[in-house]
Amino acid sequence: MQFLKTLLLLACAVAASQTSAHAQREDVEQVGAMFDDALTRSHCYEWLRYLCKNIGGRPGGSPAYTAAAAYTAQMLDTVGADTVWLQPVRVPTWQRGTVARVRIVNSQQVGTQALSAIALGFSGGTPKTGISGEVIEVKSLAELDKMNPERIKGKIVFFNRPMDATKANTFHAYGGAVDQRTSGPRRAAELGAVGALVRSMTLRHDDVPHSGVTMFNDQKPIPAMALGIESAELLSALLAQEPNLRINITADCAAGKEQTAHNVIADLRGSELPNEIIVVGGHLDAWDVGEGAHDDGAGCVQAMEVLHLFRRMGIRLRRTLRVVLFANEENGMYGATEYARYAREHKKERQYAAIESDAGGAAPRGFVMDALPDKQNNAHQKAQKWREILAPYGFTDLHTGGSAADISKLRDLGTVLFGYRPDSQRYFDYHHAASDVFETINKRELELGAAGMAALAWLIDKHGF
Amino acid sequence: MQFLKTLLLLACAVAASQTSAHAQREDVEQVGAMFDDALTRSHCYEWLRYLCKNIGGRPGGSPAYTAAAAYTAQMLDTVGADTVWLQPVRVPTWQRGTVARVRIVNSQQVGTQALSAIALGFSGGTPKTGISGEVIEVKSLAELDKMNPERIKGKIVFFNRPMDATKANTFHAYGGAVDQRTSGPRRAAELGAVGALVRSMTLRHDDVPHSGVTMFNDQKPIPAMALGIESAELLSALLAQEPNLRINITADCAAGKEQTAHNVIADLRGSELPNEIIVVGGHLDAWDVGEGAHDDGAGCVQAMEVLHLFRRMGIRLRRTLRVVLFANEENGMYGATEYARYAREHKKERQYAAIESDAGGAAPRGFVMDALPDKQNNAHQKAQKWREILAPYGFTDLHTGGSAADISKLRDLGTVLFGYRPDSQRYFDYHHAASDVFETINKRELELGAAGMAALAWLIDKHGF
Numbered sequence: 012m013q014f015l016k017t018l019l020l021l022a023c024a025v026a027a028s029q030t031s032a033h034a035q036r037e038d039v040e041q042v043g044a045m046f047d048d049a050l051t052r053s054h055c056y057e058w059l060r061y062l063c064k065n066i067g068g069r070p071g072g073s074p075a076y077t078a079a080a081a082y083t084a085q086m087l088d089t090v091g092a093d094t095v096w097l098q099p100v101r102v103p104t105w106q107r108g109t110v111a112r113v114r115i116v117n118s119q120q121v122g123t124q125a126l127s128a129i130a131l132g133f134s135g136g137t138p139k140t141g142i143s144g145e146v147i148e149v150k151s152l153a154e155l156d157k158m159n160p161e162r163i164k165g166k167i168v169f170f171n172r173p174m175d176a177t178k179a180n181t182f183h184a185y186g187g188a189v190d191q192r193t194s195g196p197r198r199a200a201e202l203g204a205v206g207a208l209v210r211s212m213t214l215r216h217d218d219v220p221h222s223g224v225t226m227f228n229d230q231k232p233i234p235a236m237a238l239g240i241e242s243a244e245l246l247s248a249l250l251a252q253e254p255n256l257r258i259n260i261t262a263d264c265a266a267g268k269e270q271t272a273h274n275v276i277a278d279l280r281g282s283e284l285p286n287e288i289i290v291v292g293g294h295l296d297a298w299d300v301g302e303g304a305h306d307d308g309a310g311c312v313q314a315m316e317v318l319h320l321f322r323r324m325g326i327r328l329r330r331t332l333r334v335v336l337f338a339n340e341e342n343g344m345y346g347a348t349e350y351a352r353y354a355r356e357h358k359k360e361r362q363y364a365a366i367e368s369d370a371g372g373a374a375p376r377g378f379v380m381d382a383l384p385d386k387q388n389n390a391h392q393k394a395q396k397w398r399e400i401l402a403p404y405g406f407t408d409l410h411t412g413g414s415a416a417d418i419s420k421l422r423d424l425g426t427v428l429f430g431y432r433p434d435s436q437r438y439f440d441y442h443h444a445a446s447d448v449f450e451t452i453n454k455r456e457l458e459l460g461a462a463g464m465a466a467l468a469w470l471i472d473k474h475g476f
Numbered sequence: 477m478q479f480l481k482t483l484l485l486l487a488c489a490v491a492a493s494q495t496s497a498h499a500q501r502e503d504v505e506q507v508g509a510m511f512d513d514a515l516t517r518s519h520c521y522e523w524l525r526y527l528c529k530n531i532g533g534r535p536g537g538s539p540a541y542t543a544a545a546a547y548t549a550q551m552l553d554t555v556g557a558d559t560v561w562l563q564p565v566r567v568p569t570w571q572r573g574t575v576a577r578v579r580i581v582n583s584q585q586v587g588t589q590a591l592s593a594i595a596l597g598f599s600g601g602t603p604k605t606g607i608s609g610e611v612i613e614v615k616s617l618a619e620l621d622k623m624n625p626e627r628i629k630g631k632i633v634f635f636n637r638p639m640d641a642t643k644a645n646t647f648h649a650y651g652g653a654v655d656q657r658t659s660g661p662r663r664a665a666e667l668g669a670v671g672a673l674v675r676s677m678t679l680r681h682d683d684v685p686h687s688g689v690t691m692f693n694d695q696k697p698i699p700a701m702a703l704g705i706e707s708a709e710l711l712s713a714l715l716a717q718e719p720n721l722r723i724n725i726t727a728d729c730a731a732g733k734e735q736t737a738h739n740v741i742a743d744l745r746g747s748e749l750p751n752e753i754i755v756v757g758g759h760l761d762a763w764d765v766g767e768g769a770h771d772d773g774a775g776c777v778q779a780m781e782v783l784h785l786f787r788r789m790g791i792r793l794r795r796t797l798r799v800v801l802f803a804n805e806e807n808g809m810y811g812a813t814e815y816a817r818y819a820r821e822h823k824k825e826r827q828y829a830a831i832e833s834d835a836g837g838a839a840p841r842g843f844v845m846d847a848l849p850d851k852q853n854n855a856h857q858k859a860q861k862w863r864e865i866l867a868p869y870g871f872t873d874l875h876t877g878g879s880a881a882d883i884s885k886l887r888d889l890g891t892v893l894f895g896y897r898p899d900s901q902r903y904f905d906y907h908h909a910a911s912d913v914f915e916t917i918n919k920r921e922l923e924l925g926a927a928g929m930a931a932l933a934w935l936i937d938k939h940g941f
Contacts, residue, residue, distance in 0.1 A: 046642070046644065047642040050641045050642050050644075051641050051642060176515045176516050176920075177511070177512040177515050177516060179511065179515075179868055179869045179870065179924070181920075214920065215919070216919075373839075374838075374839070374899045374901050376870070403644055404644045405644065405841070405899070407872035407873065408872065434839045434870070434899065436839050436918055436920045436921045436924070437918050437921075440918070453901055453902050453905070454680075454681075455641075455646075455679065455901045456901045456902075459644070459901070
């Protein structure tokens with residue numbers, strides 16, 4: 012009897028492992044077919060060309076943003092979304108204006124010399140003749156806070172801590188330096204400075220200045236400009252010899268009115284569980300310099316491609332696939348906040364999972380995942396199995412951790428979050444700069460990312476957490 | 477007693493695992509320090525700039541190759557190699573000339589129209605008025621072989637099978653199509669064709685033609701030209717409507733004299749086992765179009781950087797680190813053959829391991845390894861452990877398989893071979909084309925590759941196989 016039982020158990024185990032191997036083989040084949048399709052029939056590269064070349068920079072609330080929302084909504088409708096709608100979002104705006112000049116005035120060494128500069132988003136403007144002052148160079152906010160505030164009054168604070176080139180993941184290098192840009196000018200203003208300069212957030216050694224938001228909150232804005240790396244290093248070198256050097260900043264940027272922008276939302280309705288939602292998304296707004304190719308046109312067209320790929324291949328998920336192109340990530344995630352508010356209030360819907368692409372259009376490396384603690388372990392174990400299926404296409408990494416920007420607002424609702432991670436080496440060469448253009452994107456790299464997002468959505472839907 | 481024995485064994489196991497964990501931690505720290513150093517103190521990007529911008533294309537046996545050998549030898553000496561020598565290699569040469577014209581003649585649709593074309597290496601030339609003929613389009617050599625030879629005589633054979641875009645690894649797509657370029661023109665000539673056209677070996681959809689060697693062996697060369705993809709597709713579309721369309725090919729390329737080129741060889745002598753050699757290398761020759769940035773300037777400066785990194789950090793391996801920059805990979809691996817001959821004859825030296833970088837300068841993916849069957853398993857197991865240490869820097873892949881070009885000649889000597897594998901998506905956008913220029917290389921990606929090669933050499937030397 013015991014022997015028969017053992018034999019039976021053994022037979023069951025063998026059958027189960029065969030079934031499991033068979034199921035895994037099916038997954039491998041289906042995922043392979045999705046990659047093949049993306050690499051040969053995708054439109055996403057041409058969509059991105061249109062977003063970059065015909066529309067270009069598109070800050071939330073700008074006419075260009077409206078054009079981008081209309082274009083992407085139309086494309087989603089054309090390729091067969093069941094529903095497409097525009098969700099209104101009130102967003103703050105800011106006008107860059109036409110002048111952003113930073114000049115060294117009467118240096119003993121170089122005379123009067125322009126530096127390569129760009130206004131940070133939500134920088135204050137200046138009178139027509141600009142503001143002038145001596146410069147205090149610091150490497151951190153903490154260094155500034157330790158100073159006698161009397162030294163800072165009436166001065167221009169220059170934040171010059173480089174991103175740490177030894178971080179293999181450049182996002183870690185960015186995370187370790189970006190407080191200078193986001194919070195430095197406000198802190199300087201609170202201490203009485205009349206202007207702020209920030210070394211550009213890039214690891215590339217050139218003189219292209221990189222913009223990005225700076226947050227004054229309730230503080231009255233002061234002019235806040237990013238300097239190209241070569242300009243920042245020149246200024247620092249001069250200050251070492253001429254500590255009383257004066258800088259003139261002239262800029263006509265200014266806060267604008269609140270406007271309505273729209274999240275673009277397109278559904279491919281689920282066949283069995285239509286109220287369970289798998290979101291794929293990126294943010295449609297992009298800084299007004301450059302074309303928003305890597306940040307984040309790539310993520311938008313990849314999310315759109317997921318829906319199109321399912322349509323082309325005749326795949327309908329059990330759950331609803333929802334493309335969300337978020338309005339206004341750059342200036343405070345207003346689009347994400349509005350979508351999360353909607354999701355919280357529509358209780359009959361469950362936001363099952365969300366996949367975001369907002370780390371550029373380079374070749375795939377993998378995903379970072381995040382979820383509430385009670386879901387984290389189980390979801391991570393499942394996802395590790397899927398990673399094996401995706402690895403031949405370059406998706407070799409699957410870590411847990413803070414994974415995303417816009418979709419992070421869904422975490423508290425129990426949504427399992429995945430941030431797509433392409434290779435990071437080149438991202439900050441282009442980020443928020445005039446160099447973030449279509450030509451820096453490789454068609455296959457873009458398509459591989461989209462295919463991986465589609466495959467992940469399909470695996471999530473098939474196997475669940 | 478049994479109890480005590482068990483306890484003792486347990487204690488030993490714990491101690492061993494602690495020692496092993498400690499050793500692993502040491503490796504992780506040392507490898508981390510090597511990456512930090514490469515990302516902040518490397519010269520390899522500037523060396524590559526010089527090779528590309530001041531020297532440019534450098535076919536083996538050309539004056540430019542001589543300049544490249546002199547430059548790299550000097551740099552290796554400057555950064556502290558113990559010995560640097562130039563190993564002479566006799567190489568065949570070929571002159572591209574100044575004319576390479578392919579024209580559709582008197583099409584009903586488009587009249588007379590030039591196609592974007594470039595002569596393949598070792599193509600035959602034509603009379604001043606060119607050669608003209610009707611075109612036979614085929615998708616493979618097998619298709620050609622099945623034809624009645626009478627149909628081929630006096631014609632121009634057009635090989636037009638695309639690289640397979642569904643291969644995630646583009647080298648596999650290249651491997652599946654390149655026989656058309658390497659062997660197609662010879663086969664066409666054997667069957668009486670007067671010329672050959674080959675669709676460029678690229679996955680990018682543009683009209684940049686890609687050169688590369690074609691091999692006639694004992695067959696008298698005929699003119700053999702690569703067409704840009706758009707030109708190939710136009711020609712194919714026209715042939716569908718006008719099968720009797722005529723093409724004129726005019727080219728003044730011709731075989732040159734045999735010349736002497738040099739392998740550049742630099743040693744950093746081992747402290748304990750100086751006769752055991754760890755080779756790091758790439759090939760210094762590059763096609764005369766473009767600047768040889770990815771193919772293979774990147775690999776050369778990475779190999780040089782390994783030596784320089786050890787010098788900067790004061791690391792001396794137990795074994796001798798040898799940089800070999802191979803002469804003439806592109807036209808038949810004459811440099812590799814000469815080095816392997818030397819290695820075979822110098823029996824007191826043992827070629828312990830070899831690491832080659834000849835797959836471009838993109839971000840790291842890992843290594844492919846190869847060895848004689850008796851060494852393969854053990855070496856692969858060891859290397860898998862090292863892969864874990866290298867994974868945080870992007871080296872997530874370690875496969876066995878045909879791994880390399882130049883160093884493959886050492887396999888029979890028992891050398892364990894490693895081919896460095898950067899991401900492959902962009903490689904064939906540039907390969908053998910005018911677009912293979914310095915600007916397509918990212919400094920950090922180049923440095924990460926070099927650091928990974930250095931770390932691998934260090935781990936091989938420390939732990940052995």
